Amino acid sequence: MPVKSRYGLTLLGIAAIPCKNTKETRPDKIKRPKTTYNVQTEGELRMDQLFTEQLSPFLAHKSMAILEASLRLLLIALVGYVAIRALKFGMKKLEHALLTWREREDKERIANEKRVKTLTGMLQTICLTLVWVVGIVMSLDQIGLDITPILAGAGIVGLAVGFGAQNLVRDIINGFFMILENQVRVGDVALVNGTGGLVEAISYRTITLRDQSGTVHIFPNGTVTTLANMTMGWSAYVMNIGVAYKEDTDRVVAVMRQVADELQQDDQIGNKMLEPIEVMGVDAFDDSAVVIRARIKTLPIEQWSVGREYRRRLKKAFDRENIEIPFPHRTLYMGEASPPWLVKNVVSATAS
Secondary structure (H helix, E strand, C coil): CCCECCCCCECCCCCCCCCCCCCCCCHHHCCCCCCCCCCCCHHHHHHHHHHHHHHHHHHHHHHHHHHHHHHHHHHHHHHHHHHHHHHHHHHHHHHHHHHHHHHHHCCCHHHHHHHHHHHHHHHHHHHHHHHHHHHHHHHHHHCCCCCHHHHHHHHHHHHHHHHHCHHHHHHHHHHHHHHHCCCCCCCCEEEECCEEEEEEEECCCEEEEECCCCCEEEEEHHHCCCEEECCCCCEEEEEEEEECCCCCHHHHHHHHHHHHHHHHCCCCCHHHECCCCEEEEEEEECCCCEEEEEEEEECCCCHHHHHHHHHHHHHHHHHHCCCCCCCCCCCCCCCCCCCCCCCCCHHHHHHC
C-alpha cells in the first residue's frame, strides 16, 4: 500500500501520483518558527561591567555636583538681586535725608537736588560695581574656574593704584566731602590757600578760581589746606571810617545811620541789604584819625556794590555836615625850652 508523503507524493513506486485530497504547497510559503539568539561577545560584557562599576557612579557624582553648583549659582543671583534692590532703596532714603538736611541750611532747593543726586549717583555706581564684581567672581568659582589669578591681579592693581595714584585718590576723596558738605559752590567768592577769586568750577579732583585780574588759579582738592567762603548764605561789608579827633563820635555815628537808612529805602540797592547798618563803635585811635567800625549785612556777593554806594553817599553827607575826614599829617613839637617859630607871609610883607 503506498504511503503518502507530506507533499502528497507516493514513496513507493516508480511514478509519483498526486493525491486527490492533498493541496499543493510551495516551499517558499512554508512558515517556519523564528528563533532569536542573544549572544554577547567578551568586549560587550567588559563594557557593561565598566559602565556598571565605574561610569555610573562617576556620572551620578557629576550630576550631583552640577546640581549643587546650579543651586549655588541660583543662590548667588538671588542674593545679588536682593542686594541691588536694597542698595537702590537705601540710596533713595539717603537722598531724601540729605535734601532734608540741606534745606535747613540752604534754601536753594534746585541746586541742592542737583548736588545730592550727583553724590548719590556716584555712590550707587560704585556700590553696584562692587556687587557685580563680587557676584561674577563667586560665580566663576562655583563653575570650577580658578579665581586665584583674578584675585592676585586685583591685588596688584590695587597696590599699584595705592602707590602710584595716591594723590589722585586723595583729591577725589577730599572733593567728594567738599561737595557733600557744601563747603563751596560755583559762583561763590572764596579764598583758597590765601588766594581769592570767583569759583568758576569745582569737581571731585580740582577747584578753579578766577581773580579780578582774570588770572585762573587751579587747586587740586588734596592740596587745599584753608578754604574761606565769603558768600555762603549771606555776606557783609565791613568798614573802618576815620574822622578827625575834634569831631564828636556820637554825631558821626548818627550821620552814618542816617545815610544807611536812606540807602535801605533805595529801590535798586535797598533790596540787597538784609538788615540795618550795625555800628560797632570806636575801634581804634590812629595817628591822625579816630576809627569807627561798622558793618552792612547783604545778600551773597552783593556786599561790594552796596559798600561802594554807601561810601559815596557817606562822603557827601560828611561834606554837608562839615565832618572832617583826616588825611595823614605830622605835627612838629619843639618843646618847652625852645620858643615856637614865627611864621610870616613873605609875599604879603614885601608887597606892603
